[in-house]
Amino acid sequence: EVQLLESGGGLVQPGGSLRLSCEDSGVTFSSNAMSWVRQAPGKGLEWVSAISGNSLTTKYADSVKGRFTISRDNSKNTLYLQMNSLRAGDTAIYYCAKEDNNDYYSFDYWGQGTLVTVSS
Amino acid sequence: EIVLTQSPGTLSLSPGERATLSCRASQSVSSRYLAWYQQKPGQAPRLLIYGASSRATGIPDRFSGSGSGTDFTLTISRLEPEDFAVYYCQQYVSSRPWTFGQGTKVEIK
Numbered sequence: 244e245v246q247l248l249e250s251g252g253g254l255v256q257p258g259g260s261l262r263l264s265c266e267d268s269g270v271t272f273s274s275n276a277m278s279w280v281r282q283a284p285g286k287g288l289e290w291v292s293a294i295s296g297n298s299l300t301t302k303y304a305d306s307v308k309g310r311f312t313i314s315r316d317n318s319k320n321t322l323y324l325q326m327n328s329l330r331a332g333d334t335a336i337y338y339c340a341k342e343d344n345n346d347y348y349s350f351d352y353w354g355q356g357t358l359v360t361v362s363s
Numbered sequence: 364e365i366v367l368t369q370s371p372g373t374l375s376l377s378p379g380e381r382a383t384l385s386c387r388a389s390q391s392v393s394s395r396y397l398a399w400y401q402q403k404p405g406q407a408p409r410l411l412i413y414g415a416s417s418r419a420t421g422i423p424d425r426f427s428g429s430g431s432g433t434d435f436t437l438t439i440s441r442l443e444p445e446d447f448a449v450y451y452c453q454q455y456v457s458s459r460p461w462t463f464g465q466g467t468k469v470e471i472k
Contacts (some may be wrong), residue, residue, distance in 0.1 A: 290461035302460050347414050348455035349398035353407035
């Protein structure tokens with residue numbers, strides 16, 4: 244069973260950095276492509292970044308390209324999102340989500356989210 | 364980028380009624396890559412439907428999805444009290460991955 248737990252959110256000043264983590268307590272983490280999806284307060288869902296199980300493929304939304312870096316450590320069952328040059332518009336709840344394993348490109352498991360607030 | 368437009372923005376219905384939610388894409392989407400999610404306040408989204416019409420594990424059969432091309436529909440046959448929530452459609456295309464609709468709120472009338 245996949246259980247995702249995010250951490251690392253908090254208050255950061257504009258221009259600052261933060262690293263989010265997402266730990267999977269399941270046994271098949273290395274087989275799973277993963278994504279980060281965010282939700283600004285009172286707004287809808289926005290996909291941020293994705294990484295394949297073997298880390299060979301990464302993808303980014305245009306809004307974060309060049310500022311955010313996704314990575315993973317399969318030995319620790321952990322997904323990361325390094326966020327640099329943060330802006331007020333990056334304020335959101337950040338969810339990690341697992342892609343389904345049957346190439347439907349849907350997200351079948353989600354963490355509970357971690358809140359990132361960018362403000363001076 | 365494919366834009367997904369959901370309608371209506373808010374649907375006011377009573378328990379037991381039928382809910383029909385629409386998701387329209389700005390260009391044709393593969394049915395295989397169209398999904399629906401439910402989100403309740405303070406909770407993460409939950410996958411309801413994948414591949415446009417397949418229910419995810421544990422999803423009651425009162426939820427059904429249909430459609431193809433640019434028009435997709437999520438139907439809740441008889442609303443239960445726990446179904447009042449916000450619903451999002453989502454699509455995937457390899458060149459500009461994963462976009463979500465803006466959501467439809469189903470509220471108690």
